[in-house]
Amino acid sequence: MTLPPWLVPLGSGVHLIDTAFQRDHFDAAYLVVDQGRAAFIDTGTGRALPRLLGALDALGLAPDAVDWVIPTHVHLDHAGGVGPLMQHLPQARVLVHPRGARHLIDPGALYQGALAVYGQAEMDRSYGQLVAVPAERVDSSHDGLQVRLGGRQLELVDTPGHARHHHAIWDPVSRGWFTGDTFGLSYREFDVDGRAWILPTSTPVQFEPEPLAATIQRLRARQPDCVYLTHYGRLGDVQRLADSLLAQLTDMVALGRSVAPGPERHGQLRAGLLRLYVDALARHGCQLDPAQVAEALAIDIELNAQGLAIWLDRSASQTAN
Incomplete structure (x- = not known):
């Protein structure tokens, strides 16, 4: 067909x-x-x-x-x-998710x-x-719930970090996770010699870096053969991608904490995220120039900067209280 x-x-x-x-x-x-x-x-x-x-x-x-x-x-x-x-x-x-x-x-x-x-x-x-x-x-759903689909049992697990209303779905037949946004974003224009590049997403409004890092570790611990990303597609080489996500997450948190609150913060976060992505892609071997990277990741840079700012403000409020 x-x-x-x-x-x-x-x-x-x-x-x-x-x-x-x-x-x-x-x-x-x-x-x-x-x-x-x-x-x-x-x-x-x-x-x-x-x-x-x-x-x-x-x-x-x-x-x-x-x-x-x-x-x-x-x-x-x-x-x-x-x-x-x-x-x-x-x-x-x-x-x-409940x-x-x-x-x-x-x-x-x-x-x-x-x-x-x-x-x-x-x-x-x-x-x-x-x-x-x-x-x-x-x-x-609840953590560990299994549901039947034909002859297979899909398993659902609680995966906070990107959003508190997020679960991932394990497929035992393909040994793959359907990860939504908890295992980052990966676009095919950044592939180099068949190797994917991936980045974390801190989309507003419930980004929480420590739970997200724990979720990434939990997903990788299953030793999956693949992950199915909403953005975008089926990826293998999961352990390498998990390492990259965790390293970038650390860099994103450091960037956020280095920028002072105020009217200039959003622009500084956007610029800082672009620098992180350009440097990471250069190490990956991607030949796109910074302007092309900025265009390809425009939506994600904007949303990630917003999400980082909301997390920073929430963290500051919790510390003050």
């Missing part, structure tokens, strides 16, 4: 769906199929609905073959499409929080309106 270019089989019944959020090869949803039963892991935004449903059609799966829709967390580039998708899946249940369940049942606060970060124009362009999921179709 000929599949559309945005639907990529990765083996072991796992398929990548490029959701087309922001640009190609930036935001992935995954469709896992086993013995004719299916689960979506992350969905992209509501704009991804045609491709999510199109993936089922391309693989010859009826909508009632989907048992689970599992967002890794409720940030809109991962879970904005859950509500619209569930309207088309009569047998599916949503499985979400801290995120209420935001899918009543997405009003979620929308307002994203609006505060992105602004109305970007919300209209990239996200659209959110659709609530009926409470009776929402299940909450």
